Amino acid sequence: MTLSGRTKLAGVMGWPVAHSRSPRLHGYWLQHYEIDGAYVPLPVRAEAFEHGLRSLADLGFRGVNVTVPYKEAALAACDQVEDSGHRLGAVNTIVMGDGRLRGFNSDGFGFIENLRQGAPQWQAQKAPAVVIGAGGAARAVVAALIDAAVPEIRLVNRTRARADAVAKDLAGPVQVLDWPERGRALSEAGLLVNATSLGMTEQPPLELHLADLPRAALVSDIVYAPLETPLLAQARARGNVVVDGLGMLLHQARPGFEAWFGVAPEVTPELRRFVLAD
Ligand code: ATR
Numbered sequence: 001m002t003l004s005g006r007t008k009l010a011g012v013m014g015w016p017v018a019h020s021r022s023p024r025l026h027g028y029w030l031q032h033y034e035i036d037g038a039y040v041p042l043p044v045r046a047e048a049f050e051h052g053l054r055s056l057a058d059l060g061f062r063g064v065n066v067t068v069p070y071k072e073a074a075l076a077a078c079d080q081v082e083d084s085g086h087r088l089g090a091v092n093t094i095v096m097g098d099g100r101l102r103g104f105n106s107d108g109f110g111f112i113e114n115l116r117q118g119a120p121q122w123q124a125q126k127a128p129a130v131v132i133g134a135g136g137a138a139r140a141v142v143a144a145l146i147d148a149a150v151p152e153i154r155l156v157n158r159t160r161a162r163a164d165a166v167a168k169d170l171a172g173p174v175q176v177l178d179w180p181e182r183g184r185a186l187s188e189a190g191l192l193v194n195a196t197s198l199g200m201t202e203q204p205p206l207e208l209h210l211a212d213l214p215r216a217a218l219v220s221d222i223v224y225a226p227l228e229t230p231l232l233a234q235a236r237a238r239g240n241v242v243v244d245g246l247g248m249l250l251h252q253a254r255p256g257f258e259a260w261f262g263v264a265p266e267v268t269p270e271l272r273r274f275v276l277a278d
Contacts (some may be wrong), residue, residue: 008037009060010260011180013052016066017041021152021275022065025253028274029265031040050077055098062260065253066088070103071136078103087170088139107137108144110252111222113190117251117267118135119218127190127217128152129204132182132206134162138195140172145191146172154189156182175230186213192235194221201227206231221247227276231263258271 012022018041027041042064044052049070056064066074071090075081078091082104085091090147091103119265129150131141134157145153153174157163160178167174179186192213198206200223208231213219220233224245232242250267258264 003038004036006036008035008062008261009040010062010256011035011042011056012065012067013042013044013049013072015043017043018065018206021278022067022253024278025250025259025271025275027269029257029263030051030261031135033261033263033265035261035263038076046073049073049274052150053077053094053101053131053262057101059104060157061096063256065256066092066094066237075101077101077224078201084108084143087143088136089169090101090136092252093259095256101187104255105140106252106255107248109255110248110250111141112144112148113251113254113267114245114247115218115220115243118247119241121241122191122218124150126151127188127214128154129184129191129193130154130156130185130189131193131195132156132198132208133222134159134166135195135197139166141222142166142172142174143170146170146174150191154185155186156185156248183209183212184218186210189213189217192219193216194223194229194231197223197230199223201225204277207226210234210238218243221245224249240243246276250275 012020023041030037074091078101080102084105086102088105093104093106095102129145155163155174156177158179162178168174194206219240220243221229221232222245223229227244238240
């Protein structure tokens with residue numbers, strides 16, 4: 001794409017950012033929709049984060065994504081933060097205009113949109129959901145499930161105190177269970193989500209007996225490397241519908257792209273293939 005004097009600029013700030021798939025993802029959309037724009041990696045050290053953010057706004061950037069380890073610092077740096085950011089204590093998308101920084105968090109949106117696209121038959125209100133994990137990703141998942149009116153969310157984490165903190169912070173129908181209870185927690189569930197890093201390449205798998213999980217339940221993983229985690233393979237083999245984690249990454253990028261570049265982008269099979277081919 002040829003750049004011009006009017007090129008709209010955005011990027012991703014983090015440390016490191018070399019592994020980020022966001023430039024490839026946004027680059028695909030920019031080309032696909034023939035937009036005069038650029039989305040670049042912005043590695044920034046901790047001491048320069050806030051100054052860097054302000055400088056980008058001064059230089060006319062439309063905004064940025066913020067990734068590890070700056071999502072909490074981004075919340076503090078913004079002039080205005082939407083509910084999604086306050087609720088999760090973290091901001092992953094910033095929109096710049098008139099020198100002001102407006103932040104929000106699109107991870108919960110990405111999670112639920114991925115489920116809706118991958119399993120349109122899933123009915124949130126019908127049955128309990130089981131969420132494994134209590135880190136930042138699990139918070140986004142639980143918040144999104146509360147908003148989707150899931151009647152009961154059973155939250156299980158190796159370190160129970162972190163799950164208790166999530167339940168306390170995100171007021172909703174969340175029931176915390178002990179780690180050894182995770183197999184029994186699956187009975188009558190309509191959805192199971194792995195929101196831990198277990199199952200990721202070079203990590204141990206999530207050990208979970210699925211015997212009590214109804215066959216009609218949907219199973220999803222936030223891990224997308226590998227695309228089919230041991231959990232998803234196990235669930236698919238017994239007949240459960242599975243939704244992999246790549247879509248969460250792709251869908252969470254949509255609100256930022258639309259705000260910066262003025263086009264609501266689509267998540268398509270071709271985009272999935274393009275991002276995976278990296
Ligand atoms: P993120 O913010 O990306 O979700 P995180 O805060 O490091 O990352 O959370 C990682 C999650 O994976 C946590 O739920 C963690 O459990 P603990 O809170 O007990 O640490 C979970 N996790 C990581 N390795 C694990 C393991 N070997 N067994 C069980 N849970 C594990």
